[in-house]
Amino acid sequence: MDFLNALVAFLNFVVVPATAYGSQLALGALGVTLIYGILRFSNFAHGDTMAFGTMATILFTWAFQSIGISLGPLPTALLALPFGILVTGALLVGTDRLVYKFYRQQKAVPVIFVIASLGVMFVTNALVRFIIGPDDQRFADGERFIISAREFRNLTGLDEGLALRTTQGLTVVTAVIVVALLFWFLNRTRTGKSMRAFSDNEDLALLSGINPERVVMVTWLIVAALATVAGTLYGLDKSFKPFTYFQLLLPIFAAAIVGGLGSPLGAIAGGFVIAFSEVTITYAFKKVLEYLLPEALEPDGLVQLLSTDYKFAVSFAILIIVLLFKPTGLFKGKSV
Amino acid sequence: MTVNLRNLGLFGIVALLIVATGVIQSWNVALTILNYGLISAVMALGVNMQWGYAGLFNVGIMGFAALGGLAVVLVSMPPVGEAWSAGGLRVVLALFWGLIVLAGSILLYQRMAPGRMRTLALIVVLLAGFFSYRALFDPAVAAIEAVNPAGTGYLGGLGLPVLLAWPIGGALAGAAAWVVGKAALGLRSDYLAIATLGIAEIVIAVMKNEDWLSRGVKNVVSIPRPVPYEIDLQNDPDFVARMTSWGYDPVVASSIVVKLAYAGLFAAVLLALLWLLEMALRSPWGRMMRAIRDNETAAEAMGKDVKKRHLQIFVMGSAICGVAGAMLVTMESQLIPSSYQPLRFTFLIWVMVIVGGSGNNWGAILGGFLIWFLWIQVEPMGQQLMALITAGMEDGSALKEHLIESAAHMRLLTMGIVLLLVLRFSPRGLIPEK
Numbered sequence: 181m182d183f184l185n186a187l188v189a190f191l192n193f194v195v196v197p198a199t200a201y202g203s204q205l206a207l208g209a210l211g212v213t214l215i216y217g218i219l220r221f222s223n224f225a226h227g228d229t230m231a232f233g234t235m236a237t238i239l240f241t242w243a244f245q246s247i248g249i250s251l252g253p254l255p256t257a258l259l260a261l262p263f264g265i266l267v268t269g270a271l272l273v274g275t276d277r278l279v280y281k282f283y284r285q286q287k288a289v290p291v292i293f294v295i296a297s298l299g300v301m302f303v304t305n306a307l308v309r310f311i312i313g314p315d316d317q318r319f320a321d322g323e324r325f326i327i328s329a330r331e332f333r334n335l336t337g338l339d340e341g342l343a344l345r346t347t348q349g350l351t352v353v354t355a356v357i358v359v360a361l362l363f364w365f366l367n368r369t370r371t372g373k374s375m376r377a378f379s380d381n382e383d384l385a386l387l388s389g390i391n392p393e394r395v396v397m398v399t400w401l402i403v404a405a406l407a408t409v410a411g412t413l414y415g416l417d418k419s420f421k422p423f424t425y426f427q428l429l430l431p432i433f434a435a436a437i438v439g440g441l442g443s444p445l446g447a448i449a450g451g452f453v454i455a456f457s458e459v460t461i462t463y464a465f466k467k468v469l470e471y472l473l474p475e476a477l478e479p480d481g482l483v484q485l486l487s488t489d490y491k492f493a494v495s496f497a498i499l500i501i502v503l504l505f506k507p508t509g510l511f512k513g514k515s516v
Numbered sequence: 517m518t519v520n521l522r523n524l525g526l527f528g529i530v531a532l533l534i535v536a537t538g539v540i541q542s543w544n545v546a547l548t549i550l551n552y553g554l555i556s557a558v559m560a561l562g563v564n565m566q567w568g569y570a571g572l573f574n575v576g577i578m579g580f581a582a583l584g585g586l587a588v589v590l591v592s593m594p595p596v597g598e599a600w601s602a603g604g605l606r607v608v609l610a611l612f613w614g615l616i617v618l619a620g621s622i623l624l625y626q627r628m629a630p631g632r633m634r635t636l637a638l639i640v641v642l643l644a645g646f647f648s649y650r651a652l653f654d655p656a657v658a659a660i661e662a663v664n665p666a667g668t669g670y671l672g673g674l675g676l677p678v679l680l681a682w683p684i685g686g687a688l689a690g691a692a693a694w695v696v697g698k699a700a701l702g703l704r705s706d707y708l709a710i711a712t713l714g715i716a717e718i719v720i721a722v723m724k725n726e727d728w729l730s731r732g733v734k735n736v737v738s739i740p741r742p743v744p745y746e747i748d749l750q751n752d753p754d755f756v757a758r759m760t761s762w763g764y765d766p767v768v769a770s771s772i773v774v775k776l777a778y779a780g781l782f783a784a785v786l787l788a789l790l791w792l793l794e795m796a797l798r799s800p801w802g803r804m805m806r807a808i809r810d811n812e813t814a815a816e817a818m819g820k821d822v823k824k825r826h827l828q829i830f831v832m833g834s835a836i837c838g839v840a841g842a843m844l845v846t847m848e849s850q851l852i853p854s855s856y857q858p859l860r861f862t863f864l865i866w867v868m869v870i871v872g873g874s875g876n877n878w879g880a881i882l883g884g885f886l887i888w889f890l891w892i893q894v895e896p897m898g899q900q901l902m903a904l905i906t907a908g909m910e911d912g913s914a915l916k917e918h919l920i921e922s923a924a925h926m927r928l929l930t931m932g933i934v935l936l937l938v939l940r941f942s943p944r945g946l947i948p949e950k
Contacts, residue, residue: 246611286670291571291573305932492717499710504699507703
């Protein structure tokens, strides 16, 4: 019984939140990785793109709520998501035309693109704050829990409850669908194949008649979809605040690099590696150990490896360790 | 050196902007802008050295500046004797033990043959090392933090003159840069960028959480000053008599005198650095650096050790950022770890370097002053603009309130647009490299 209690506590406080967070990071990192693979630079504006996409989705959600449309037990935001993606896609394709296209034609070195993306980051950040303000926004509605801690306790008779929030379940399901769609697109469709060819060898792809501007545009549209979905899921799960999204840039980069920049599979693996290490290293294991150990051995402290404020530091420590041993990440990413 | 009228004119415009602030708003505000501008210029010099001379993309400026700030506390605050006797030596011992574990695992990694055994041994050593380190470290920290937590709860510093903290802050930042550089230089520039961004976050996380070292989010206040206190000046009959005879209010005059004293100190640092950097740029060393930046392969073929030079310049540039960070904390006379935000301490400095002119020290300095001025003044300007736009609107309308509230975000928008426009239309900046 105690063992089961320990297991449930571990699932409830570590596995479930880390899985949801990992899916959000993986979707974010997929966007970063796609831009790196095809446009060949690290996009510092990605966190703010996520914020922008989420903001657009929130505005549509509010509009739907005000005219009485809802999805019943599911959050209305799901219905607003496609519209949010469209707006974000327009923004990204627009920035590409206005900013990045020029440097592409100039054949500028990657680091110039990175600096330009800093500028785009500032502007997107300001746009979001202009439109929706810097404060916390909640937009989750529908059923709160798939199963609540109390229901679980009544059902199983255990001391520990396992709560599964709708948003957590939804995050994982949506992430799986989005990733499946993305891989289907990259592996099976003509455009997807030309994107991969372009990412592998630009010159060869150009020789075989692939239109680079089209590849770039499709990439931005896919990135817009990934960023909006990731941002909206994160916002539903926690809450929406522009500054938090700017900070998300750090673990997202860490995830993309740990997996290997340019490798979609790596981005997903990286997202989960970062999420699980952040949560396990900063979780206080006292409760779990109390169930497992005999009373005499029970720990006095919280049995926390690092305090919760070290979350970002953890993702970067992992990043640096990986860079030391595997300079191009777990899945052998690009290093041009 | 030929005097370039255009560049002189640009500096003149910035000087005029600051003087105009003094006339229109107050001299206190103008001098505050000047002092922060001087510090920003020093930071921009450091970044310009890395980016403009060598093409290294460092996005961890915040971390190096914060280390400089930490040095001010470690050098100039009086030591807390009680905390030291409670657990000071034990903390030092624990840190030393941590270093031994790290060194041991590196040695192990180098000595053993690659394979599963090595990985296993490494994990065992690291895990055992971590837990033994925490067993030594945690009680010592608890003992230190228990000593008068409201007032101290940390070890304090060495009680030395605060000016000594400036070079030490530089050294601390330089040492950190050496570690970062060893790990991340030689990777592609993007990787260096992200690695430095990460290190900066780790530095800030440590400063926010290790209360025994920096009091964490409780902040260290009333750090000793290198210049007189306003209140002492106001109580000094000589000073009051002189200011009154010159026709100034002694209270206002005292704060202006203090600010001028800081400005003098900062200007001295800035000029000394500028002189050194200009000399370096003109020397064979500077030519070599630019040769490496422009064509790494060719420079390598000529027998230059590119990696070593990169590390060298990365350490020097970061040390300059550390000095600037120490100057900043000295002027504010408090260390607030939570105030270190990448937007303000990393990305803003980048805007300064790009706008001013990368590769040119004068450009970096100009950028430092100009962008800092805009950073401070765009908000009031935005508010006035919004007031003008909304003047015709009905009072209390939602749109009017929203627009007026949004004026605060003009800052980020302006910085972004300025950066993008300069990068696009004048990529070499206002004062281009010669």
